[in-house]
Amino acid sequence: xxxxxxxxxxxxxxxxxxxxxxxxxxxxxxxxxxxxxxxxxxxxxxxxxxxxxxxxxxxxxxxxxxxxxxxxxxxxxxxxxxxxxxxxxxxxxxxxxxxxxxxxxxxxxxxxxxxxxxxxxxxxxxxxxxxxxxxxxxxxxxxxxxxxxxxxxxxxxxxxxxxxxxxxxxxxxxxxxxxxxxxxxxxxxxxxxxxxxxxxxxxxxxxxxxxxxxxxxxxxxxxxxxxxxxxxxxxxxxxxxxxxxxxxxxxxxxxxxxxxxxxxxxxxxxxxxxxxxxxxxxxxxxxxxxxxxxxxxxxxxxxxxxxxxxxxxxxxxxxxxxxxxxxxxxxxxxxxxxxxxxxxxxxxxxxxxxxxxxxxxxxxxxxxxxxxxxxxxxxxxxxxxxxxxxxxxxxxx
Amino acid sequence: xxxxxxxxxxxxxxxxxxxxxxxxxxxxxxxxxxxxxxxxxxxxxxxxxxxxxxxxxxxxxxxxxxxxxxxxxxxxxxxxxxxxxxxxxxxxxxxxxxxxxxxxxxxxxxxxxxxxxxxxxxxxxxxxxxxxxxxxxxxxxxxxxxxxxxxxxxxxxxxxxxxxxxxxxxxxxxxxxxxxxxxxxxxxxxxxxxxxxxxxxxxxxxxxxxxxxxxxxxxxxxxxxxxxxxxxxxxxxxxxxxxxxxxxxxxxxxxxxxxxxxxxxxxxxxxxxxxxxxxxxxxxxxxxxxxxxxxxxxxxxxxxxxxxx
Numbered sequence: 184x185x186x187x188x189x190x191x192x193x194x195x196x197x198x199x200x201x202x203x204x205x206x207x208x209x210x211x212x213x214x215x216x217x218x219x220x221x222x223x224x225x226x227x228x229x230x231x232x233x234x235x236x237x238x239x240x241x242x243x244x245x246x247x248x249x250x251x252x253x254x255x256x257x258x259x260x261x262x263x264x265x266x267x268x269x270x271x272x273x274x275x276x277x278x279x280x281x282x283x284x285x286x287x288x289x290x291x292x293x294x295x296x297x298x299x300x301x302x303x304x305x306x307x308x309x310x311x312x313x314x315x316x317x318x319x320x321x322x323x324x325x326x327x328x329x330x331x332x333x334x335x336x337x338x339x340x341x342x343x344x345x346x347x348x349x350x351x352x353x354x355x356x357x358x359x360x361x362x363x364x365x366x367x368x369x370x371x372x373x374x375x376x377x378x379x380x381x382x383x384x385x386x387x388x389x390x391x392x393x394x395x396x397x398x399x400x401x402x403x404x405x406x407x408x409x410x411x412x413x414x415x416x417x418x419x420x421x422x423x424x425x426x427x428x429x430x431x432x433x434x435x436x437x438x439x440x441x442x443x444x445x446x447x448x449x450x451x452x453x454x455x456x457x458x459x460x461x462x463x464x465x466x467x468x469x470x471x472x473x474x475x476x477x478x479x480x481x482x483x484x485x486x487x488x489x490x491x492x493x494x495x496x497x498x499x500x501x502x503x504x505x506x507x508x509x510x511x512x513x514x515x516x517x518x519x520x521x522x523x524x525x526x527x528x529x530x531x532x533x534x535x536x537x538x539x540x541x542x543x544x545x546x547x548x549x550x551x552x553x554x555x556x557x558x559x560x561x562x563x564x565x566x567x568x569x570x571x572x573x574x575x576x577x578x579x580x
Numbered sequence: 581x582x583x584x585x586x587x588x589x590x591x592x593x594x595x596x597x598x599x600x601x602x603x604x605x606x607x608x609x610x611x612x613x614x615x616x617x618x619x620x621x622x623x624x625x626x627x628x629x630x631x632x633x634x635x636x637x638x639x640x641x642x643x644x645x646x647x648x649x650x651x652x653x654x655x656x657x658x659x660x661x662x663x664x665x666x667x668x669x670x671x672x673x674x675x676x677x678x679x680x681x682x683x684x685x686x687x688x689x690x691x692x693x694x695x696x697x698x699x700x701x702x703x704x705x706x707x708x709x710x711x712x713x714x715x716x717x718x719x720x721x722x723x724x725x726x727x728x729x730x731x732x733x734x735x736x737x738x739x740x741x742x743x744x745x746x747x748x749x750x751x752x753x754x755x756x757x758x759x760x761x762x763x764x765x766x767x768x769x770x771x772x773x774x775x776x777x778x779x780x781x782x783x784x785x786x787x788x789x790x791x792x793x794x795x796x797x798x799x800x801x802x803x804x805x806x807x808x809x810x811x812x813x814x815x816x817x818x819x820x821x822x823x824x825x826x827x828x829x830x831x832x833x834x835x836x837x838x839x840x841x842x843x844x845x846x847x848x849x850x851x852x853x854x855x856x857x858x859x860x861x862x863x864x865x866x867x868x869x870x871x872x873x874x875x876x877x878x879x880x881x882x883x884x885x886x887x888x889x
Contacts, residue, residue: 189684193670193677200672404666408729411632411739412686413657572594 190422204392212385236280238264242288253329281311312540378442379535390495393478431471466534469555476562483566530554582645584608584768589640602792615783616772623792661735665742671715704728720751776876811843814867
């Protein structure tokens with residue numbers, strides 16, 4: 184234990200004096216959060232994504248089909264409706280589909296009644312909190328448009344094909360929007376969307392200081408010296424896990440604080456914090472283990488600092504791009520969305536979204552956390568295997 | 581504590597056919613300083629790495645006082661100290677932090693660690709720079725810190741791999757004196773260097789290896805003994821061509837440089853006429869040795885003069 188404590192302390196001191204490494208770890212993701220939140224804030228109010236799925240639930244199958252066919256197209260696609268409202272809420276909560284329109288029984292009759300001006304039939308739209316606001320707005324307008332279309336058709340039918348009293352076409356129906364799972368049923372802001380993504384991106388950048396410190400140790404002979412002193416390689420790796428785990432958690436705290444304080448101070452919306460801090464910590468911890476495992480693998484396999492920079496840095500950016508960190512997954516083509524399922528950053532993003540946006544329970548983060556932990560174990564095992572295969576600790580040998 | 585014995589040690593790197601070490605057998609007794617010499621690529625660093633436990637899977641045995649070295653490593657991980665040729669410490673840490681860290685990973689702690697840090701700092705004369713970052717030290721101070729780290733646990737086996745490379749003459753002299761002072765009855769010291777005069781002055785036993793094989797091994801006086809009656813002269817001026825031609829035919833003259841010559845003399849009685857002839861030619865002898873080579877001559881003779889990778 185004394186050895187491990189000595190290793191941890193050394194790692195702390197080395198990291199604390201690596202100004203550039205700290206800047207990469209803390210300033211870069213904070214800057215991304217601020218910049219992306221502010222620059223995308225308008226986009227998130229008016230964006231539209233391709234092929235967003237929705238379901239229509241109604242006791243009247245004909246009416247449901249009518250809504251589904253009228254709402255489909257131009258970026259929206261109807262899917263089979265869940266068995267009932269409870270199932271629909273659960274489905275939307277998981278984002279599959281992100282939209283469910285509840286058409287109440289008697290809606291057709293209400294449309295046929297003479298317009299009263301204030302008493303209009305109500306539709307309910309269940310929404311996944313991760314859905315961009317622009318898509319929601321578009322869907323809302325389309326749903327109201329379909330309702331209006333139905334009412335006008337009914338009026339024309341009742342008037343025997345002749346013009347009757349002119350209805351208030353703008354108030355054919357009301358549509359109330361309910362964001363499932365989000366605190367206060369509020370729509371997530373751009374900062375809510377951006378903090379998890381850039382936090383994950385920043386956490387995975389521990390690959391840079393881990394690998395560079397390790398390669399410098401190998402190059403300078405300190406690693407060989409430690410091995411000569413009987414320090415096992417596995418303990419050397421463990422010596423890196425503790426400090427960098429703490430660094431990742433500090434990153435998480437700082438990024439949340441940036442979203443909570445810095446972004447509103449600069450004119451953006453404040454981050455709404457989740458109710459379940461324990462789940463947030465669990466997702467952050469699992470993400471950290473995966474990131475550190477990745478760092479250790481790069482450290483063990485790269486022979487030079489340049490190799491580590493390329494493998495670690497470029498690898499991070501690729502995994503981030505594929506994993507929906509830089510571009511939301513829903514705007515990707517289907518093939519890319521399938522590929523995103525293999526990105527660890529996408530798993531981490533699922534976990535953070537489940538906690539921060541959907542106010543999920545432990546069961547909601549179990550799958551992403553399990554994937555991240557399994558990946559961490561595999562990466563650590565690979566790092567040990569590579570070291571064992573080489574059995575050479577320095578370039579001099 | 582007895583001898584560090586290397587018995588028929590062979591080693592090849594994975595994926596390479598040629599053996600870096602081929603049936604190397606050496607005995608390095610405690611109490612003195614053992615010089616390990618060889619040109620670049622001879623296998624010295626590999627041998628040191630095997631003794632240090634940095635490489636494994638070698639054929640043969642390494643035994644310390646009858647105990648297999650691997651067992652000693654498991655039971656007493658602090659028995660071995662190493663001073664590599666690299667500055668093997670953390671430049672961003674202070675000297676004291678480096679000493680604390682390397683002491684800590686070797687199991688030292690509390691008052692014992694403090695006591696050892698004070699002792700090695702005093703020995704290496706770095707007490708005045710303990711608070712300074714190691715990366716900001718001069719080359720000489722870095723070498724002294726490197727040495728101090730290797731001495732933290734008072735190791736029974738001390739491996740010194742080019743510990744004086746790249747330092748000024750004063751620091752080098754200090755380091756050599758310090759290393760000389762480290763020799764004691766219960767300690768094996770293995771010293772490698774490319775500075776032949778350092779090795780000749782410091783070590784009481786020496787081995788020269790090349791291409792993974794031991795070329796010569798023994799006490800310094802044994803290996804430097806020259807049975808061929810070699811007379812070595814260093815003269816004030818180069819020999820005139822006529823005298824050089826005469827000596828070449830009579831004494832198999834070999835020129836090591838402009839004013840350094842080796843002659844094969846069959847009888848000691850011939851030495852005086854040779855020296856007289858040199859003086860008469862205006863080439864006053866500055867240094868004369870007979871019957872013994874210096875280490876550099878032996879090294880060059882055994883390893884040939886071809887350039888290495």
